Amino acid sequence: MRASDKAYATLREDIIEWRLAPGTVLAEVEQSERLGVSRTPVREALSRLSAEGLTMAAGGRGVVVTDISLEDIDEMFELRETLEGKAAALAAERGERAVFEKLHADLLRAPELISDADPARHEYYALVGRLDEAIDAAISNSYLAQAMRSLRVHLVRVRRLAADDAPRLNAAAVEHAAIAEAIAAGNARLAEAATTLHLHRSLSHVKATHPQH
């Protein structure tokens, strides 16, 4: 593994998991010492992070971890609704029925995963991730997929911010199942509607959980 990849992965993880608070200044020398690599790979990692929007250049004073305001969350979900709504519709038109029928069935059994003792809900999020990947593959539009990928980075940060309590996750699984079902049925408008519904519920949950932000 390249040193720059390691630096990038570590810093990205630290930012997404909120171990590096917004506003934290990431100096090149400081990070190169912390990560045990030289400045060059750290530079490249910071450039990539800034391109993604996880950090922003602070005029000659290193880069700082970007903050996520309430307005940011609104804006992110506005774009997300547009992109994922379209993606769901396209997946309904172009996707393979069997794939989404399988996902639908798995999602209906999601409560079993959530009732587990795993606090990080790894299996649940892996299942949801599989739905995302299936949609990405089904739309066969690399530009749309790329736009959704770059947005998901920021959405993971928001997710970590919200309390992923069992009731909400169970409800979300039902909503995801509805999306998968609509795609499997080849019903584009229904798939888009189910996505819109799910995203509105998610946004409401996030805002209800963190009203102070």
Next chain:
Amino acid sequence: MRASDKAYATLREDIIEWRLAPGTVLAEVEQSERLGVSRTPVREALSRLSAEGLTMAAGGRGVVVTDISLEDIDEMFELRETLEGKAAALAAERGERAVFEKLHADLLRAPELISDADPARHEYYALVGRLDEAIDAAISNSYLAQAMRSLRVHLVRVRRLAADDAPRLNAAAVEHAAIAEAIAAGNARLAEAATTLHLHRSLSHVKATHPQH
């Protein structure tokens, strides 16, 4: 101006203007000699270009200029319709009426700009650019604006590919005027419809001009 910015701007321009053909290998040493800077800023420039999708890493053999296939154009316009349709609708809801009324009037006078002898149509494209900027500002959604900006880089390449003949540009100006008019009227659905219409016409023109691609 920083050397890395200069290298980035030069390479980006060369790619967009098709002076660097798709498939061209951009080696670091070679470009550093051509641009008169050292490898480090060239590296950063190539990284940025790869992040934007104008180049892609070619496994240990430098980066190569990406190609634009017919499928790419279809995919780009599919995403563009989604993003710009939403943007036009939001601009209609949130934009300042006076700004778009002014743009509407200017766009109706666009044929004067096109009949000029300027072969590059600078003034015309500047006017269209002002419409884009006005919409970007009106939507007040940095994530959506960012997604559109990153897509526009590739669209400029496509535009350079198509013959921007006077008849099409005159028709496009009318279509743009219709979008501005709908936004000024605060009619979100009409603005979105006008955008959809314009993009379909643009795509048809591009595909008619370059059927071999």
Next chain:
DNA sequence: AGCCGCATTCGTGTATACATAGGCCTTGCA
């Protein structure tokens, strides 16, 4: 004559030294 293996070479990946600019602290003067 064709194929396999080794060496050479080119290219990127990394480290480090140097240049430079901007900010902060200190000091002197009003």
Next chain:
DNA sequence: TGCAAGGCCTATGTATACACGAATGCGGCT
């Protein structure tokens, strides 16, 4: 005591040297 100016220091920006890996070409063997 407050403000301004100058110097120092720390940070990034750039250049360059070194290392490693892969691809290619040549030579020998079959």
